[in-house]
Amino acid sequence: MKNPALDQLKIEQPPATLREIVQEKMRDAIISGLFSPGERLVERPLCDQLGVSRTVIRETIRYLEAEGLVEILPNRGPIVAPLSWEDARQIYEIRRMLETAAAMECASAGSKALHADLQAALEALKQAFGQTGPDVVPEVPGALFRASTRFYQVMFEAAGHHIAWEVVNRLNGRISRLRAMTLSAAEREKPGLHHMQTICDAIVAADPEAARRAVAAHLDDAAAVAKRLLSADVPE
Amino acid sequence: MKNPALDQLKIEQPPATLREIVQEKMRDAIISGLFSPGERLVERPLCDQLGVSRTVIRETIRYLEAEGLVEILPNRGPIVAPLSWEDARQIYEIRRMLETAAAMECASAGSKALHADLQAALEALKQAFGQTGPDVVPEVPGALFRASTRFYQVMFEAAGHHIAWEVVNRLNGRISRLRAMTLSAAEREKPGLHHMQTICDAIVAADPEAARRAVAAHLDDAAAVAKRLLSADVPE
C-alpha cells in the first residue's frame, strides 16, 4: 500500500520566510566583516538595502542580539557587537572544554560513516580554501566559515553532543569575525586546516588522547592569532 | 564646579520597553510552568492576555526562540519547547564543565567581598525558599529561580567568566522548568540549598578541590531528579 518512493516527494522544509533569508544574510555580513564592530545598524537604510520592511529587520535584529552578534545601545539602537580579546579568550576556553569532549567521544566511538563524513567535510574545506595558492583570497568570504562549521557540526553530531554544538556554533559566530581582520589567507587558514586534518586523523585512528591534543593545539593557535589582532586595539 | 552628588541623578537605565517587560513575563511564565511544554503560543490570544500588539509579541518570541525556550513548528507557529531527558543530561554535563571551572577559580582567588556576596545571595535564597516549613510552596514561583540564579551570577562574575555565565544562564532557563514538574518543594530544593551552602563553604575556605566536588555533587543530584521526571514521559 504505502509507497516509500512517495515519501521522497514530501516537502520537508517549507519555503524560507523573508525573515529567515534576511537573518542569514545579516549574519553572514557581520561575520564576514561587511559590517564592522561598533557600526550602527540603522533600520531604514537596511530596509532599503535588503528590500524588506522594518518588521523583518527588527525581528532579525532580535535574533542577532540573542546570538551576541548585535548589541542594543539605549537611545542609539543596535550596533554590531565589538569583540574584545577577553571575550575571545573566554570563548576559546569554553570551546576547548566542549570540543575536546566531542572529539574524544568521536575517537572512542566513531564509525566508518563518521570517518567518511569528516573526510568529506575536510575535503570541502580544502575546496573552499582554494588550493590554487596559499595567498589567494577566496571569492566567497562566507564559504570558509560555512565549510569549517560543517566539519565541527559533523563531529559534534556524531558525538551526540547537540546542545554543546548549539553553544559552540553560536560562540563561533562571534569570533569568526576575526577572519575578516587578517590580511593573509595563509596566515589564518593553513594552520587551521592542518589542525583539522590532525583532528580528523586522530578520530579515524580511534585515539582520544591524540584528538584532545589536536583540538587543544588548534585552539591555542587560533587564540594566539586572536590575541595579536585584538590586543593591538588597546589604546595605550 | 562638578557636583558629584548630581551624578546620582543620572538616569543610568532607560525605562524598560514593552518588549523587555513582555520578554521577562513570558520567560517567567514558561519557566514556572504556566505554559506547558508543547503548548502553542498563539499570538493574538497572547496579545489579549498581555495587552500589547502583535509586534511586541513577535519580537519577544524571536528572543525566546533564540534562547531555546520556544520552537517554531512549520505551519503551526511557536510552541513551548519540550524538554527531553537527553537534552537535560547534556545541559547538566556542560554546566558541570563550566560551573566547576568558575567555582574553582573563585576558591583560588576569592576575595572577602565575594564571600560576603555569595553568603548574601545564599541568605536571599533561603528567604525565597521560605523557612517556615519544608513543605510550603513559595508564593512567587519565579522567586526561587531568580534567587538561585543570583547565587550563580555572583560566582561566575567573581571568577570573571562572563561568557560562561551567558551560556549557563541560558541553559538554566531551559531546564529550570523542571521545578514546576515536582510536587514537593522539599524534594526539589532542600538538597539544592544544601549543596549551594557546601559550594559557598568551599569557596570561602579557599579549597578548589572541595568546590569542584560540591558543584559536581549538586549537579549529579539535580540530574537524577531530572532523569526521574523526564524518563517517566517515555511511552512504552
Place this chain on the structure above:
DNA sequence: CCCTATCTTGTGGTATACCATAAGACCATC
C-alpha cells in the same frame, strides 16, 4: 570661541492593516 536655546529630523517603539495559506469543520459519496 564657548555656551545655551531652539528647531528639525532621524530613529526606535509600537500599533494596525492586509494578505496568503494552512488547518479544521462540514458534507456528500462510496
Place this chain on the structure above:
DNA sequence: GATGGTCTTATGGTATACCACAAGATAGGG
C-alpha cells in the same frame, strides 16, 4: 467508516502608519 471535496476561519508573515523623543544642526549672545 473511509475518503474526497468545499468552505470558512484562524493564524502567521509582512508592510505600513503613527508617535515620542533623542540627537544633531543652527543661530544668537556673551
